[in-house]
Amino acid sequence: QQQVKQSPQSLIVQKGGISIINCAYENTAFDYFPWYQQFPGKGPALLIAIRPDVSEKKEGRFTISFNKSAKQFSLHIMDSQPGDSATYFCAATTGGATNKLIFGTGTLLAVQP
Amino acid sequence: GAVVSQHPSRVICKSGTSVKIECRSLDFQATTMFWYRQFPKQSLMLMATSNEGSKATYEQGVEKDKFLINHASLTLSTLTVTSAHPEDSSFYICSARTGTAYGYTFGSGTRLTVV
Numbered sequence A: 001q002q003q004v005k006q007s008p009q010s011l012i013v014q015k016g017g018i019s020i021i022n023c024a025y026e027n028t029a030f031d032y033f034p035w036y037q038q039f040p041g042k043g044p045a046l047l048i049a050i051r052p053d054v055s056e057k058k059e060g061r062f063t064i065s066f067n068k069s070a071k072q073f074s075l076h077i078m079d080s081q082p083g084d085s086a087t088y089f090c091a092a093t094t095g096g097a098t099n100k101l102i103f104g105t106g107t108l109l110a111v112q113p
Numbered sequence B: 001g002a003v004v005s006q007h008p009s010r011v012i013c014k015s016g017t018s019v020k021i022e023c024r025s026l027d028f029q030a031t032t033m034f035w036y037r038q039f040p041k042q043s044l045m046l047m048a049t050s051n052e053g054s055k056a057t058y059e060q061g062v063e064k065d066k067f068l069i070n071h072a073s074l075t076l077s078t079l080t081v082t083s084a085h086p087e088d089s090s091f092y093i094c095s096a097r098t099g100t101a102y103g104y105t106f107g108s109g110t111r112l113t114v115v
Helices: none
Strands: A004-007 A010-014 A019-025 A030-038 A045-050 A056-059 A062-067 A072-077 A086-094 A107-112 B004-007 B010-013 B019-025 B032-038 B044-051 B067-073 B076-081 B090-097 B104-106 B110-114
Touching (some): A004 A086, A010 A019, A019 A030, A019 A086, A019 A107, A045 A056, A045 A062, A045 A072, A045 B104, B004 B090, B010 B019, B019 B032, B019 B090, B032 B067, B032 B076, B044 B067, B076 B090
Parallel strands (some): A010 A107, B010 B110
Antiparallel strands (some): A004 A019, A019 A072, A030 A045, A030 A086, A056 A062, A062 A072, A086 A107, B004 B019, B032 B044, B067 B076, B090 B104, B090 B110
8 A cells, every 4th residue: 555656667758759657556645746856876856746636737847647536646748858868756655744755666768869 | 945965975885894874954954864775776765764863763674773873963864784785785865854744855875885
């Protein structure tokens, strides 16, 4: 129940294309769903996050779509650029006192010029 | 914005020795810090949660006597890998909660290599 499943494991997209990464969860107590971007040898950096009371959130080229009934959420990267090549992790957490982040398995994105 | 500084960024140590990794919150007080371990091409696995002034809470399967965590102040948490072995070689990352319920900031990570 604490798992967050992420797919695909890797993704190759042409420059200017749309990158889509999907995540699914089981624990209905999760109430915050962030996405992180990680470059090799660096810590993850927050990209965008969503609460379950909204179905979509957009920040620049990055959009999260959230389907509460299906317990799924996805990251869309519009107009993908070579600089977006990185590993992306979805995550989830609860609002309780323990409040720890549970990470998905990660997606290695390569944007080809 | 909130900044978490982690040092060292890389460390190589001999098998059997101990290594300390520091995690500092530079512009905020972090009552809770988290330590993660990441193997190549894998996800971040939470090792332990540390609260200032109290004992750390370790995740199942993490040896508390091997991975010593100290959170003596609101801006500093340390992870000491004791009697390190080659299988402890990994990327260790700390994270601090910024005070809001959902604010997490990550350090830049420490690449530990045990030879």
